[in-house]
Each structure stands twice: as structure tokens, then as C-alpha cells.
Amino acid sequence: MTEQSNTLDDAYFDRNQAVMALAKLAMLHGYKAGIRIDPSEPDWPVLMIDLPSGQVGWHLPESELIGTWPEYDQAWDGHNLNEKRQRMARFLTDEPED
Numbered sequence: 001m002t003e004q005s006n007t008l009d010d011a012y013f014d015r016n017q018a019v020m021a022l023a024k025l026a027m028l029h030g031y032k033a034g035i036r037i038d039p040s041e042p043d044w045p046v047l048m049i050d051l052p053s054g055q056v057g058w059h060l061p062e063s064e065l066i067g068t069w070p071e072y073d074q075a076w077d078g079h080n081l082n083e084k085r086q087r088m089a090r091f092l093t094d095e096p097e098d
Contacts, residue, residue: 019058020066023049034072035065048072053090055079 023033032050036057044059047069055077079087 013064016058016060016064017066019047019060023047023069024067026051032072032074034070036072036074036076038076046072046076048074048076050074051087051091054083054087056084056087 026033026049031052032048034048035045036048038044038046038059041059043062045062045065046057046059047065048055048057055074056079057076
């Protein structure tokens with residue numbers, strides 16, 4: 001059995017890789033995804049994905065970005081954390097956007 005870490009840094013690293021995997025899979029299925037810069041957090045690029053349920057995005061530390069990502073040229077639609085979670089839940093349950 002492999003040793004598992006339970007530090008917060010390790011959890012965020014795994015979350016960041018999962019978000020990148022989601023974005024990569026989204027692009028392979030024809031969804032728009034890419035990096036946009038948040039002017040208030042320039043060292044934390046935002047990985048954006050346009051899902052059928054709406055736009056979602058995650059700030060990631062620049063040092064943890066893996067691979068080359070296209071620029072996301074759309075504006076942030078102003079969604080907050082709760083709206084992002086609702087959009088993800090709708091996407092996971094195949095419910096259309098409101």
C-alpha cells in the first residue's frame with residue numbers, strides 16, 4: 001500500500017491537477033477552456049471552462065500549471081463560488097442551464 005499524504009498543500013495540488021484534467025477532457029469534447037489572467041491576482045491564472053451548464057473557473061498557482069493552455073478570451077461572467085458549484089452539479093446531472 002502506498003503512503004498517502006494528508007496535508008492541505010497536497011490536497012490543493014491534487015485538486016489543481018483534477019481541474020486541469022477536467023479542462024483537458026472538456027477541450028477534447030469540444031468545450032471552450034483556457035487561461036485568463038485575473039488582474040487582482042496575476043500570479044494565480046484562472047483556468048476557465050465553458051460547460052453547457054455555464055462558465056466555471058479556478059485560480060491555480062502559476063507554478064503548478066502543467067502543459068500549454070490556450071488563452072481564454074471571454075470575460076468572466078461574474079459567477080461566485082455557489083453559482084460555480086451549482087453549474088458543476090447541473091453539468092454532472094445533465095440538467096440544462098437556467
